[in-house]
Amino acid sequence: MTTTELVETPAPAIEVTSATAVEPEKDRHVCIICSKGTLDMAYPGLIMANAARMSGIKATLFFTFWGLDIITEKTVDELHVPTVGNPSMHIPTMVGGLPGMESMATRMMKKQMEDLDIPDVRELVEILHDSGAEIYACRMAMDMFKRTEDDLVDQVDEVITAMDFYDKAAGSEVIFI
Amino acid sequence: MTTAVFAGVDVEVNEEGFLVNSDEWTADVAEAIAADSGVGPLTELHWKVITFCREDAAREGTAPGLRRISKLSGVGMKDLYALFPKGPGKLAAMVSGLPKPQSCI
Structure with a gap:
């Protein structure tokens, strides 16, 4: 029969970091x-x-x-603004589905973006x-x-x-x- | 509002560190804000940006957004990020003694 020697291992050091020390955006x-x-x-x-x-x-x-x-x-x-199934357009879906509606809405949005100097x-x-x-x-x-x-x-x-x-x-x- | 001491001068700043009154800004204050906000010592290229921002704000009545700076100051987008790596959108205005820009671009 052998005796087993118990070796006490030191507990691993726990590193505590403070969240408040972090700069807001860092x-x-x-x-x-x-x-x-x-x-x-x-x-x-x-x-x-x-x-x-x-x-x-x-x-x-x-x-x-x-x-x-x-x-x-x-x-x-060539990205488009959807005019069908888009309640925020505030036009009836059937009207939104008419030919040319989507490209018109897209043109309008692009124009507004340009006026506000928002890049494409x-x-x-x-x-x-x-x-x-x-x-x-x-x-x-x-x-x-x-x-x-x-x-x-x-x-x-x-x-x-x-x-x-x-x-x-x-x-x-x-x-x- | 709080008062901060930049370059030995008392200046009023808001809770984010922007000068409340841009008339209190001087070149020494700019250097002190730059050191304080992690921008570091100001180079010639920094000054090109700062001069543009102050002139543009005086003309337009509002601090320029980043795209406007990159389009009109002669300092490109990549350089702006190299000059102010911790966020050129805020820091160019802060060092220039202007309020936080209202533009998202």
């Missing part, structure tokens, strides 16, 4: 998932990401499903890239829509999976649009 990170490809759903994500960067907050954008249109070379300048979607994506925001496309959506990296605008950093996104988003605030 270490903040916001991740925005853009899943819609209409003009009115493209702007909110891009503007929110830009405002974050302007405030010194790290920003990551993940474009998935219809949101891929925002960073696709062929569609980035392409320029906003360029601004975000220059600001250091990270821009990612969703691998599954790319496969689904049969797009390759060559189809995307130059500002896209990488095509990543949803699991990769979670790795990049660890500890951040996530906004889904």
Whole structure:
């Protein structure tokens, strides 16, 4: 019979960090998932990401499903405002479905944006890239829509999976649009 | 409102650290705000941005947004982020002694 000597191991030191010592914007990170490809759903994500960067907050954008249109070379300048199934248009759905309604609404919105000196979607994506925001496309959506990296605008950093996104988003605030 | 001492001068600032009265701003105050807010020593390029911001605000009556600065000051977007890595949207105005810009762009 052998005797076992009990060795006391020291308890691991616990590091205590104080949340109050952190500066307001320091270490903040916001991740925005853009899943819609209409003009009115493209702007909110891009503007929110830009405002974050302007405030010194790290920003990551993940474009998935219809949101891929925002960073696709062929569609980035062709995003539309939906006039059907959009109660905020305040016009009857049947009227909204008439030929030309959607392009008219799109023209009107683009004109209003221009009057307010808000950049178009392409320029906003360029601004975000220059600001250091990270821009990612969703691998599954790319496969689904049969797009390759060559189809995307130059500002896209990488095509990543949803699991990769979670790795990049660890500890951040996530906004889904 | 609180009073902060920048470069040995008492200036009134709001809770976010922006000068309440932009007339109290001097070049020395700008250097002190820059040091205090983590911008660091001001370079020639910083001064190009600050001069534009103050002149533009005097003309327009409001602090310029970041896109306006990048389009009109001659300092591009990438450089603005390099000059004010902790947030050029706020800090360019703060160092220039102007209120927080109302533009989201």
